[in-house]
Amino acid sequence: MTTSAAISTDKGKLVRNQGVTGPLGFRAAGIAAGIKASGKPDLALVFNEGPEYAAAGVFTRNKVKAAPVLWSQQVLSGGRLRAVILNSGGANACTGAGGFQDTHKTAEELAAALSNWGSETGAGEIAVCSTGLIGDRLPMDKLVPAITEIVHEMGGGLSGGLDAAHAIMTTDTVPKEAAFHHRDKWNVGGMAKGAGMLAPSLATMLVVLTTDAVATPEQLDRALRNATARTFDRLDVDGSCSTNDTVLLLANGASEVTPSQDDLDAAVLAVCDDLAAQLMADAEGVTKRVLVTVASAANEEEAVAAARTVARDSLVKTALFGSDPNWGRVLAAVGMAPVTLDPNRISVSFNGNPVCVDGVGAPGAREVDLSGMDIEVRIELNVGDAQATIRTTDLSHGYVEENSAYSS
Amino acid sequence: MTTSAAISTDKGKLVRNQGVTGPLGFRAAGIAAGIKASGKPDLALVFNEGPEYAAAGVFTRNKVKAAPVLWSQQVLSGGRLRAVILNSGGANACTGAGGFQDTHKTAEELAAALSNWGSETGAGEIAVCSTGLIGDRLPMDKLVPAITEIVHEMGGGLSGGLDAAHAIMTTDTVPKEAAFHHRDKWNVGGMAKGAGMLAPSLATMLVVLTTDAVATPEQLDRALRNATARTFDRLDVDGSCSTNDTVLLLANGASEVTPSQDDLDAAVLAVCDDLAAQLMADAEGVTKRVLVTVASAANEEEAVAAARTVARDSLVKTALFGSDPNWGRVLAAVGMAPVTLDPNRISVSFNGNPVCVDGVGAPGAREVDLSGMDIEVRIELNVGDAQATIRTTDLSHGYVEENSAYSS
Numbered sequence: 116m117t118t119s120a121a122i123s124t125d126k127g128k129l130v131r132n133q134g135v136t137g138p139l140g141f142r143a144a145g146i147a148a149g150i151k152a153s154g155k156p157d158l159a160l161v162f163n164e165g166p167e168y169a170a171a172g173v174f175t176r177n178k179v180k181a182a183p184v185l186w187s188q189q190v191l192s193g194g195r196l197r198a199v200i201l202n203s204g205g206a207n208a209c210t211g212a213g214g215f216q217d218t219h220k221t222a223e224e225l226a227a228a229l230s231n232w233g234s235e236t237g238a239g240e241i242a243v244c245s246t247g248l249i250g251d252r253l254p255m256d257k258l259v260p261a262i263t264e265i266v267h268e269m270g271g272g273l274s275g276g277l278d279a280a281h282a283i284m285t286t287d288t289v290p291k292e293a294a295f296h297h298r299d300k301w302n303v304g305g306m307a308k309g310a311g312m313l314a315p316s317l318a319t320m321l322v323v324l325t326t327d328a329v330a331t332p333e334q335l336d337r338a339l340r341n342a343t344a345r346t347f348d349r350l351d352v353d354g355s356c357s358t359n360d361t362v363l364l365l366a367n368g369a370s371e372v373t374p375s376q377d378d379l380d381a382a383v384l385a386v387c388d389d390l391a392a393q394l395m396a397d398a399e400g401v402t403k404r405v406l407v408t409v410a411s412a413a414n415e416e417e418a419v420a421a422a423r424t425v426a427r428d429s430l431v432k433t434a435l436f437g438s439d440p441n442w443g444r445v446l447a448a449v450g451m452a453p454v455t456l457d458p459n460r461i462s463v464s465f466n467g468n469p470v471c472v473d474g475v476g477a478p479g480a481r482e483v484d485l486s487g488m489d490i491e492v493r494i495e496l497n498v499g500d501a502q503a504t505i506r507t508t509d510l511s512h513g514y515v516e517e518n519s520a521y522s523s
Numbered sequence: 524m525t526t527s528a529a530i531s532t533d534k535g536k537l538v539r540n541q542g543v544t545g546p547l548g549f550r551a552a553g554i555a556a557g558i559k560a561s562g563k564p565d566l567a568l569v570f571n572e573g574p575e576y577a578a579a580g581v582f583t584r585n586k587v588k589a590a591p592v593l594w595s596q597q598v599l600s601g602g603r604l605r606a607v608i609l610n611s612g613g614a615n616a617c618t619g620a621g622g623f624q625d626t627h628k629t630a631e632e633l634a635a636a637l638s639n640w641g642s643e644t645g646a647g648e649i650a651v652c653s654t655g656l657i658g659d660r661l662p663m664d665k666l667v668p669a670i671t672e673i674v675h676e677m678g679g680g681l682s683g684g685l686d687a688a689h690a691i692m693t694t695d696t697v698p699k700e701a702a703f704h705h706r707d708k709w710n711v712g713g714m715a716k717g718a719g720m721l722a723p724s725l726a727t728m729l730v731v732l733t734t735d736a737v738a739t740p741e742q743l744d745r746a747l748r749n750a751t752a753r754t755f756d757r758l759d760v761d762g763s764c765s766t767n768d769t770v771l772l773l774a775n776g777a778s779e780v781t782p783s784q785d786d787l788d789a790a791v792l793a794v795c796d797d798l799a800a801q802l803m804a805d806a807e808g809v810t811k812r813v814l815v816t817v818a819s820a821a822n823e824e825e826a827v828a829a830a831r832t833v834a835r836d837s838l839v840k841t842a843l844f845g846s847d848p849n850w851g852r853v854l855a856a857v858g859m860a861p862v863t864l865d866p867n868r869i870s871v872s873f874n875g876n877p878v879c880v881d882g883v884g885a886p887g888a889r890e891v892d893l894s895g896m897d898i899e900v901r902i903e904l905n906v907g908d909a910q911a912t913i914r915t916t917d918l919s920h921g922y923v924e925e926n927s928a929y930s931s
Contacts (some may be wrong), residue, residue, distance in 0.1 A: 179858030179866045179882070209854050211867075211883040249851025250884040318838075358855050430726075430926055437927030443657025446617050447766050450587030458587045459619075474587070475619040476658040515920050518838055519845030 124385050126378065127297040131389065136276035137294030137304030138327035140164040140369030143275035144268040145282030148261030150204035150247075150254055156282035157204040158258070160265045161323050162229070163197050167368035168240065170196035171335035173343050175360035181208035181249075182215040184359055186222065187242040194332030196365050197240040199323055200225050200265075201283050202258065203308070205247040206319065208358040217253050218243050224259050228266040244361050246285055246308065246319040280306040283321055286399055286517060293389040295382045301328040301370035303382045307390040309360075318399065319357040320347060324386060329368035330379055338379045339364045342387040349419065350391055351426040351507035362387075395506045400513025403435050406491045409449075410502040417454035418496075418503035424452035425492065425505075432510035435490055440483040442470035449494055460497040466490060532793050534786065535705040539797065544684035545702030545712030546735035548572040548777030551683040552676040553690030556669030558612035558655075558662055564690035565612040566666070568673045569731050570637070571605050575776035576648065578604035579743035581751050583768035589616030590623040591651040592767055594630065598650055602740030604773050605648040607731055608633050608673075609691050610666065611716070613655040614727060616766040625661050626651050632667050636674040652769045654693055654716065654727040688714040691729055694925060696805055701797040703790045709736040709778035711790045715798040717768075726807070727765040728755060732794060737776040738787055746787045747772045750795040757827070758799055759834040759915035803914045808921025811843050814899045817857075818910040825862035826911035832860035833900065833913075840918035843898055848891040850878040853900060863906050870903040 136143050141163055148158040172191040174184050190196065200221060207214045222238040229236040245253070269275060280290035287308050294304035309320030324339070343362055364383065374382070395404055407426040412418035425431055428448035434441040442463050450458065463471040466487075470480035508514075544551050549571055556566040580599040582592050598604065608629060615622045630646040637644040653661070677683060688698035695716050702712035717728030732747070751770055772791065782790070803812055815834040820826035833839055836856035842849040850871050858866065871879040874895075878888035916922075 177855060177858040178864060179854050179869075206851070209851055209866075209879065209882055209884060211881075249849075249855060250879070250888070356859065358851075358858065429922075433923055433926035436923065439927065441657075443614070443617055443766075446587050447585060447657060450585040450766065451764065456586060458617075461587075471617065471658070473619075474617055476617060480658070510923060510926075512920050512923050514837075515841055515844065515918060515923055518841035518918075519847065 124295065127295050127382065129293060129295050129385055129389055131293050133273050133294035133304055134276035134280050134292030134306040135161050135304050135323055135325045136273050138302040138325045140327055140367045141325045142269040143279040144265050144270060145278030146261060146265050146268055149257040150202055156278065157202055158261050158265055159201040159279035159282035160269060161199045161279060161325065162269055163365050163367050165367050167329065167366060168195045168197050169330055169332045169335055169366045170194060171332055171339045171364050172242065173339055173362045175356035175358060177356045177358050179209065179358050181206050181245060181359040182210060182218040183207055183243040183245045184361060185215060186218045187244065187361060190239055190242055193239065195240060196242055197236045198225060198229065199242045199244065199363055201244040201321060202253065203246050203283050203285050205245060205251055205253045206249045206359050207245040207253050208249040210250065210252050214252060217255055220255065221258060221262065224262045228263045232266050242363055244321050244359070246283065246321055246359055249358060276304070276306065283308040286318060288397055291390055291393040293386045295385045297374065297378065297382055299372055299374065301372040301374060302326065303386045305386045305390055307394055309394055319359040320394070322362040322390060324364040324383065326364070326366045327368065327370040328366055328379060329371065329373040330366045334376055334379060335364045335366055337376065338383040341380050342384040345384060346387040346391040349505050350395060351505055391506065395508060398508045399517045400511045401508040402488070402511045402513065403509035404489050405435055405507045405509065406504050407507060408491065408493045408502065408504040409496060410493065411495050411497045411499055412501045413455040413499040415501045415503055418501045419505070421449055421452040421454045421494065421496065422503055422505040425449055425494065426507035429510055435485065436509035436511045438485040440465050440470055440480060440485055442476065442480055445492060445494065446471060455498050456496050457498065462495040462497065464493045532703065535703055535790065537701060537703050537793055537797055539701050541681055541702035541712055542684035542688050542700030542714040543569050543712050543731055543733045544681050546710040546733045548735055548775045549733045550677040551687040552673050552678060553686030554669060554673050554676055557665040558610055564686065565610055566669050566673055567609040567687035567690035568677060569607045569687060569733065570677055571773050571775050573775050575737065575774060576603045576605050577738055577740045577743055577774045578602060579740055579747045579772050580650065581747055581770045583764035583766060585764045585766050587617065587766050589614050589653060589767040590618060590626040591615055591653045592769060593623060594626045595650040595652065595769060598647055601647065603648055604650055605644045606633060606637065607650045607652065607771055609652040609729060610661065611654050611691050611693050613653060613659055613661045614657045614767050615653040615661050616657040618658070618660050622660060625663055628663065629666060629670065632670045636671045640674050650771055652729050654691065654729055654767055657766060684712070684714065691716040694726060694807055699798055699801040701794045703793045705782065705786065705790055707780055707782065709780040709782060710734065711794050713794045713798055715802055717802055727767040730770040730798060732772040732791065734772070734774045735776065735778040736774055736787060737779065737781040738774045742784055742787060743772045743774055745784065746791040749788050750792040753792060754795040754799040757913050758803060759913055799914065803916065806916045807925045808919045809916040810896070810919045810921065811917035812897050813843055813915045813917065814912050815915060816899065816901045816910065816912040817904060818901065819903050819905045819907055820909045821863040821907040823909045823911055826909045829857055829860040829862045829902065829904065830911050830913040833857055833902065834915035837918055843893065844917035844919045846893040848873050848878055848888060848893055850884065850888055853902065854879060857902055864904050865906065868905040870905065872901045874899055
């Protein structure tokens with residue numbers, strides 16, 4: 116129930132007790148810089164020890180982009196990254212030219228600190244990510260001194276990765292890490308944050324992926340776009356993005372192994388898919404983990420569009436919160452999807468129990484037990500052979516509560 | 524705050540104490556047929572005494588259409604209606620061929636009852652509307668005898684209209700009526716139901732409009748489409764429709780006045796606009812009545828699209844529920860709208876208080892008081908001179924509660 120695609124991990128092992136420092140040659144740290152009033156960790160660093168510094172990134176499609184996104188997009192155009200610095204406690208979005216200068220200064224300060232520490236680095240090799248409330252300037256008086264501190268905090272081992280995963284949390288309740296160890300002795304690791312994903316909005320999602328494989332920026336870009344399209348883009352985000360969404364992939368070649376593009380694609384996909392499952396499980400106010408699968412669609416694009424329409428539907432989501440097998444709402448929702456369908460051929464099942472067959476209710480449909488936390492809604496359009504699954508959640512009191520009170 | 528467009532009513536008077544029987548020559552009734560387990564009124568009838576029987580209708584765009592919608596669309600192709608019979612307590616949607624036969628039988632039974640009562644009527648002159656839970660067959664054993672009863676219940680005066688408005692309610696808390704009396708001695712009246720309208724879903728909206736003006740089906744169709752596009756379509760429905768949404772307009776020429784198309788358009792628009800305002804005010808779980816206005820857009824289409832994107836945004840809606848002037852969420856939402864915009868030129872105000880100017884927070888933005896029930900979000904794109912307003916509501920605990928429990 117936790118993967119939306121059939122992920123082949125037969126060439127290695129996926130673990131959740133390692134993250135960005137799972138692969139060789141990456142250091143990370145997470146500290147409390149004082150950006151959050153709560154005093155919780157709010158500054159994270161991921162450092163690539165080399166020998167290579169290839170990188171790729173995928174950014175928000177929102178026209179309103181935060182300063183760190185504008186900065187990191189520029190930096191990534193070079194296909195090269197030595198480090199990523201991330202802060203929670205402030206999105207640095209809608210902060211104008213001053214906000215962009217703050218991001219630039221953050222990169223400059225980190226470059227200087229890393230150079231002093233012994234690793235010659237330029238600001239143009241550093242990506243910056245921010246998450247938190249939109250509209251406020253970052254407290255640079257607290258951030259700048261913390262940058263020097265965090266460079267000295269960089270541990271070797273895995274603990275640094277976990278500290279970093281903690282420091283990027285906002286409304287997340289748990290840190291999210293995953294790593295894939297390929298049997299050919301190379302690895303992919305990653306961390307993620309982003310707990311709000313009830314369509315049509317998404318709290319900022321930040322993901323940093325690392326690999327010790329030997330790969331060009333072009334190969335990383337292909338692997339990253341393939342993976343995000345099938346995982347993070349199929350959380351129930353309806354194409355919506357926050358002002359700060361960023362997914363980065365850094366490769367240092369430390370394993371000295373050059374995997375095939377297919378193996379690289381599969382490994383990055385496996386890590387992204389597991390992180391996406393963790394994001395869904397920790398979504399704001401979630402009481403149900405829901406997979407909406409549309410099968411026998413005309414093509415995959417239409418399967419995704421139909422599944423998304425159902426996954427976004429407020430009446431479907433509230434019914435699921437109430438464990439109510441109200442299949443009629445599923446039909447009403449799919450009927451608005453811009454896809455090929457015949458109302459009289461649609462069949463629906465909840466957790467494998469048929470509730471609607473050929474557009475008409477099935478016997479016992481109203482008695483299906485949806486009291487468990489995991490619900491799979493399967494919709495057969497019976498017009499083709501394509502299939503896709505969207506991960507979503509219910510619409511609960513907890514979601515309303517958390518987001519009406521949200522302010523950090 | 525209750526109208527989304529500048530409605531010219533200077534040629535007459537709009538009142539809320541009259542509905543479908545406000546115009547001359549219409550009778551109506553509402554009774555309890557026993558379709559609802561609660562025993563509340565659940566069957567309504569609107570009868571046109573003539574001399575003319577011109578009519579027009581607008582129906583759901585959902586591909587999954589309820590039996591009464593399929594029936595009424597066929598009937599309306601003739602541009603002629605003698606009566607409309609409406610039931611709550613069951614949508615008769617996703618009920619297959621049997622459900623369509625139930626609708627057909629309902630029209631046949633009413634035609635026979637009206638003929639026996641002295642008004643020669645055919646089933647092909649009768650529209651049928653249903654609202655309630657999707658997927659169950661209607662209890663025809665209760666409905667059929669009630670049809671004869673309701674024909675004999677038809678009152679002359681206004682009370683029949685109010686009884687009908689009561690009988691079509693589902694989760695509505697109040698009946699919704701409006702009538703416009705033109706100074707030239709002709710009238711338009713209407714009733715509406717439909718309380719759930721939080722994007723992307725909409726509880727079934729049923730609207731029956733009547734007029735004693737002399738008008739052709741073509742004139743009625745133009746007036747109805749013009750009015751629905753500017754009113755009901757600008758509730759926060761995101762293009763989504765239920766399986767049963769129906770808006771009908773009947774004209775009998777009893778006033779012997781033939782208004783100009785413009786006057787007819789204006790009168791129908793005034794009644795629809797007021798009914799739309801009443802629908803918003805009674806939306807499921809609403810604690811805030813919200814108008815989202817997008818101004819200085821490239822064109823009206825983009826103004827509507829941008830306002831809709833913001834009006835649908837769950838994070839914006841939950842913030843408004845919490846009376847939180849979280850303007851950053853408004854910018855994040857509008858940034859995803861498929862419209863021409865420059866992030867650095869967007870300005871936002873809440874109830875007239877500037878909270879964001881040229882894409883950057885305004886002083887005091889976090890202190891704006893949104894504790895009242897009415898909130899106007901105004902967004903200036905500063906790229907053109909078009910403007911549009913979408914009516915919406917907050918996303919509250921009440922909405923979640925009502926829809927997770929909803930089953931009638």
